[in-house]
Amino acid sequence: MDRGETGKDFAQVMEMIVHINAKTMSGNKVILGVISAAVVGAIIGLLVAPEEGAQIRKKIKKKTNSLAGDLIDALEKSKQSAKDAAENLKEEGSALKDEAVNKAAEYTDTAKREFNDFN
Numbered sequence: 001m002d003r004g005e006t007g008k009d010f011a012q013v014m015e016m017i018v019h020i021n022a023k024t025m026s027g028n029k030v031i032l033g034v035i036s037a038a039v040v041g042a043i044i045g046l047l048v049a050p051e052e053g054a055q056i057r058k059k060i061k062k063k064t065n066s067l068a069g070d071l072i073d074a075l076e077k078s079k080q081s082a083k084d085a086a087e088n089l090k091e092e093g094s095a096l097k098d099e100a101v102n103k104a105a106e107y108t109d110t111a112k113r114e115f116n117d118f119n
Helices: 003-024 028-047 053-118
Strands: none
8 A cells, every 4th residue: 555545544543433423422532532532643653654663663652651741731621611610600609699698688678678568
């Protein structure tokens, strides 16, 4: 198989992986799927390259470490986003609770006044 056919086959496989990931995953899972596909693609690309085994293993290790770092960064960003969203919900919930307590107090005071006025 020549490099031109290998490149086309690889591109088709990557397109199918991205298409499947886009249909079946959402949010962080899409990020993970794309990064995983990139890792697989990098490894396949290195394996079909005309280089010595030691060079290929060195490149695979370097690329894998780089992509692992990217994955960790993406997961940390997602984790921080989730924490921020949880904190915002907590603050909004607390504000709504305070508003409800204040309204309840107002209604109670109004009811007491009207009851006293009635008597």
